[in-house]
Structure formats: C-alpha cells, structure tokens
Amino acid sequence: MEYIVVNGQKVLKGRVSISGAKNSAVAILAASIASGGTCLIDNLPQIEDVTSMVAAMQAMGVKCEFTDTNTLRVNPTEMTSYTFDERLAKNMRASYYFMGALLGRYKQAEIPLPGGCDLGARPIDYHLKGFTALGAKCIQEHGFVKLQADKLKGANIYLDSPSVGATINIMMAAVFAEGVTLIENAAKEPHVVDVANFLNKLGAKIGGAGTATIRILGVPKLTGGDYTVLPDPIEAGTYMIAAAITGGDVTVENIIPKHMDSVTAKLKEMGCNITEGGDWIHVCGSEVLRSCEIKTAFYPGFPTDLQPQMATLLCKAQGTSTVTENVFDSRFRYVSELKRLGAQIKVEGRMAVTKGSCVFTGAEVAATDLRAGAALIIAGLCAKGETVIGELYHLDRGYERFEEKFRSLGADIKRIKRDE
Numbered sequence: 001m002e003y004i005v006v007n008g009q010k011v012l013k014g015r016v017s018i019s020g021a022k023n024s025a026v027a028i029l030a031a032s033i034a035s036g037g038t039c040l041i042d043n044l045p046q047i048e049d050v051t052s053m054v055a056a057m058q059a060m061g062v063k064c065e066f067t068d069t070n071t072l073r074v075n076p077t078e079m080t081s082y083t084f085d086e087r088l089a090k091n092m093r094a095s096y097y098f099m100g101a102l103l104g105r106y107k108q109a110e111i112p113l114p115g116g117c118d119l120g121a122r123p124i125d126y127h128l129k130g131f132t133a134l135g136a137k138c139i140q141e142h143g144f145v146k147l148q149a150d151k152l153k154g155a156n157i158y159l160d161s162p163s164v165g166a167t168i169n170i171m172m173a174a175v176f177a178e179g180v181t182l183i184e185n186a187a188k189e190p191h192v193v194d195v196a197n198f199l200n201k202l203g204a205k206i207g208g209a210g211t212a213t214i215r216i217l218g219v220p221k222l223t224g225g226d227y228t229v230l231p232d233p234i235e236a237g238t239y240m241i242a243a244a245i246t247g248g249d250v251t252v253e254n255i256i257p258k259h260m261d262s263v264t265a266k267l268k269e270m271g272c273n274i275t276e277g278g279d280w281i282h283v284c285g286s287e288v289l290r291s292c293e294i295k296t297a298f299y300p301g302f303p304t305d306l307q308p309q310m311a312t313l314l315c316k317a318q319g320t321s322t323v324t325e326n327v328f329d330s331r332f333r334y335v336s337e338l339k340r341l342g343a344q345i346k347v348e349g350r351m352a353v354t355k356g357s358c359v360f361t362g363a364e365v366a367a368t369d370l371r372a373g374a375a376l377i378i379a380g381l382c383a384k385g386e387t388v389i390g391e392l393y394h395l396d397r398g399y400e401r402f403e404e405k406f407r408s409l410g411a412d413i414k415r416i417k418r419d420e
C-alpha cells in the first residue's frame with residue numbers, strides 16, 4: 001500500500017504551476033467522442049480519472065494517442081461500442097458524461113451508474129429528465145442506464161438546481177437535437193463554459209454558457225479540432241490555502257484569477273495578503289488568521305470542492321468559524337480524520353463549527369475522498385511531527401504530481417510503499 005508522509009511546519013515558498021482542470025478535462029474527453037474527426041486536446045492533467053476515461057474510450061474503439069504527457073489525439077470515427085466499461089466507471093463520476101455525448105451523436109448509450117467521491121446521495125435524475133425531454137428513452141437496469149432515441153428534438157429544460165453534471169450532459173446531447181434547446185437554471189461553473197467552447201470549436205452552436213440560460217441550436221454533425229483545457233480552479237485553491245496555513249509566500253501560476261474570486265475574498269478576510277496579475281495570484285500568509293464564515297454554493301459562490309481544505313485552514317484561525325455545506329448532503333466525513341490530527345471541529349447537520357487556534361499534531365489518517373485527502377495533506381503541512389496519509393487512490397484521481405509540486409515549494413513530503 002502507498003502512503004504520503006508529511007513532516008510538517010515547513011513554510012511554503014516559491015511558484016507553482018497549475019494543471020488543466022480535472023472537471024473540464026473529463027467532460028471534454030467525453031465530448032470528443034461526438035466529434036467528426038481528429039481532436040488534439042492539450043493541457044490534460046495526468047491524473048487517474050483521465051487515465052480511466054482514455055482506457056474506456058479505447059475499449060469503445062476510439063483511437064487515443066498521447067503526443068506528450070498532457071496532450072491527447074482522439075479520433076472516434078471508427079467507434080465499435082457504445083457501452084462504457086463497468087470496472088472503469090466504479091471510482092469515477094465523469095463516466096456519466098458519455099450518456100450525453102453518445103446519445104447525442106449515436107442516439108444510443110449504455111453507461112454504468114456513476115461512482116466518484118461519496119458525498120451523500122448523488123442522483124442523476126436531472127440528467128435523465130433532460131434526455132427524456134429531448135426525446136430519448138431512458139431505462140435503468142442491472143446497474144446501467146440505457147439510452148436510446150430515433151431522433152432528438154430541441155426542448156425547454158428547467159433544472160431544479162444548477163447541477164454541473166446535468167447542465168453539461170444535456171448540453172452535449174442537445175448539440176445534435178433538431179431545433180433549439182434552452183437549459184434554464186443552468187450551472188455557471190467555468191468548466192461548463194470550457195466544454196461549450198470546445199464543442200463550439202467543433203461546430204456546435206451553443207450560446208449563453210456561463211449564464212443561467214444556455215441556448216443550443218442543434219447541428220447535424222461536428223468536425224474535429226484542437227483545444228486547450230482551462231486551468232484547474234480547485235487545484236489552484238488548494239495551493240492558495242496550503243500557502244496560507246503555513247504562513248507561506250507562494251505564487252500560484254497559470255490560472256484565471258477571476259475564477260478564484262470567492263477564495264481570494266475569504267483568504268483576504270482572514271488576513272492573508274493577496275495580489276494578482278494576468279494569470280497568477282500571490283498569497284502571503286499572515287501570522288494571525290482571523291475567523292470567518294464559509295457557505296458553499298454553486299459558482300460564483302464558494303466551491304464545495306474547496307470546503308474541506310478551507311475548514312482545515314479555519315481550524316488554525318483565531319476564534320470560532322462556521323462552514324455551511326449547501327451543495328452536498330454529506331461532505332463532512334473527513335472531520336473525524338482531521339480530529340485525529342488535533343482539529344477542534346464539530347458537525348451539526350449541514351454546518352461544521354471550528355474552535356480555532358488549533359495546533360495540528362501528526363498522526364496516521366485516511367483520505368476519505370479526493371478533496372478530504374487534500375485537506376489532510378494541508379493539515380499535515382503545518383502539523384508538528386509526521387502525518388501519514390493512506391487511501392491515496394482518491395487523491396491520485398484528481399491532483400497531478402501533488403507531492404512533487406509541494407516539494408518544489410519546500411514541503412517535506414514523500415510517498416512510501418508499506419507492506420500491510
């Protein structure tokens with residue numbers, strides 16, 4: 001088994017370059033199978049979710065070839081299957097994007113119900129209602145969703161809440177629906193815009209991505225095309241918070257600072273000194289961190305995927321802070337692990353309350369999910385002594401060269417293998 005070992009209390013200093021966004025990359029890979037030719041997708045992060053997506057695409061007969069570590073050439077024109085490999089879908093949420101992409105382009109799909117981080121109930125009813133509104137038949141049996149349509153027809157689709165996955169999935173299917181589709185109460189996350197930009201580059205006609213109403217005019221086919229995945233705001237936020245917790249001095253580079261506004265605002269409120277330029281943010285930690293309130297929300301609100309990392313930082317702040325989780329039912333599973341490192345944190349329903357001024361002390365903990373793993377590493381970075389983090393497969397799904405990037409900032413962090 002592999003573990004990450006962190007010897008804490010090293011102040012992070014230097015520059016870190018952010019990789020392509022995981023949540024964009026996985027959706028763009030799925031969308032690429034709807035293209036009518038070769039796509040060259042650049043700035044793909046080298047993470048397990050991307051590896052699994054590519055393996056699943058290859059199993060469907062899609063030609064995939066890495067031209068370098070972060071660039072993939074995809075050609076789906078000789079696809080042989082419209083079924084996503086069940087074993088590869090187990091740990092991953094993004095397999096659901098093949099529903100929209102396959103249904104749109106090939107009018108049929110068989111996709112296992114998605115896996116991914118356990119954050120409470122994660123239904124896909126909005127996705128299926130959207131596909132049904134476009135004219136598809138959706139059947140759930142034997143752990144698979146089977147989709148089929150003779151043709152798709154544009155429709156007005158209202159989402160009960162602005163789900164990222166449903167917005168992207170319905171958008172992908174609607175690209176090939178006859179006439180106009182409107183998605184109302186759509187998610188506005190940067191990766192929704194990224195996927196729309198990619199599809200538009202291939203000839204789709206999508207307008208309004210990034211607003212609450214997305215308008216899609218159906219087209220009969222797409223071409224190939226080249227595209228660069230946008231930088232990962234969650235990875236960037238993770239390093240910003242790590243800089244703050246160690247009282248460090250870190251420039252987070254190759255990002256879109258606008259995407260970080262909610263994080264920047266909260267770190268400033270806590271007392272960090274933050275400056276930004278065209279594609280970077282500089283975070284200078286403060287000796288005294290002030291308490292604050294965090295409420296997760298859909299974009300441009302504070303991202304739920306940075307909630308565990310931010311709650312960890314708030315444990316160090318002076319006084320009581322609160323963290324309210326508004327997106328997922330059950331995103332505080334990491335709290336019991338954080339307590340093993342000394343956090344004084346109490347969960348009451350959707351809210352976690354931190355007592356503050358915590359001195360973390362190293363212990364052995366398990367990453368209960370992807371962002372929980374990042375939070376535990378952040379705690380380890382400022383903890384006294386050695387923190388050992390297990391269950392790394394969660395982390396490897398979403399962070400590229402995590403230890404290497406932290407080491408380049410001066411952290412004492414390494415990966416070890418241990419016989420159990």
Ligand code: UD1
Pocket residue numbers: 023026093094121122123124125126127128161162163164165166304305327328329
């Ligand atoms: C995506 C991201 C995930 C992020 C989340 C919120 C990917 C692969 N994952 O997950 O990292 O944390 O957005 O930013 O991009 N809901 C329903 N029915 C549905 C769909 C969603 O009730 O059909 C609910 C969910 O239970 C949840 C909320 O809507 O409470 C948000 O979910 P959604 O935005 O869809 O998240 P995911 O696409 O699963």
